[in-house]
Amino acid sequence: MERTFNATWLVLIVLTIISAVFANLDFAYAALIILGLSFLKFIGVAFFFMELKRANVFWRVLLVAFVVLLLTVVWAV
Template sequence: MKKHIIITYVLLIVLTIVSGLTYSVADNNIPSIILLLSALKFIGVSFYFMDLKKAHIFWKSAVICYLTILLIVVLII
């Protein structure tokens, strides 16, 4: 259990540093990549730090739905 939290933490830090490094890259796809990395971090925190992976499917789906809708709306605008 503790091992899962440590692995999640290391992955979250790596994803944050990767997001920060994309700052200087000039590419049209960068905003989408940054948002995707952010969505992965969001899932990491909610499922592993907040223990949502143990919760009822309703709560897991609600978080995934919220994230998907937000990402789609932001990318469509």
């Protein structure tokens, strides 16, 4: 369990640094990449720190559907 938490934390920090780097690049798909990385961080916290991976599939699907829908709408408008 501790190893999973440690690995999750490390991945989240690396993703945060990558997001900040992409924000300062003048790159066509930067917004898409930033939102994609924030999706991964969101799922990392929910599924591993909050242990949603152990919850009923209903709660998992609901959260993933919410964040996918939100980030897609924000990107698309």
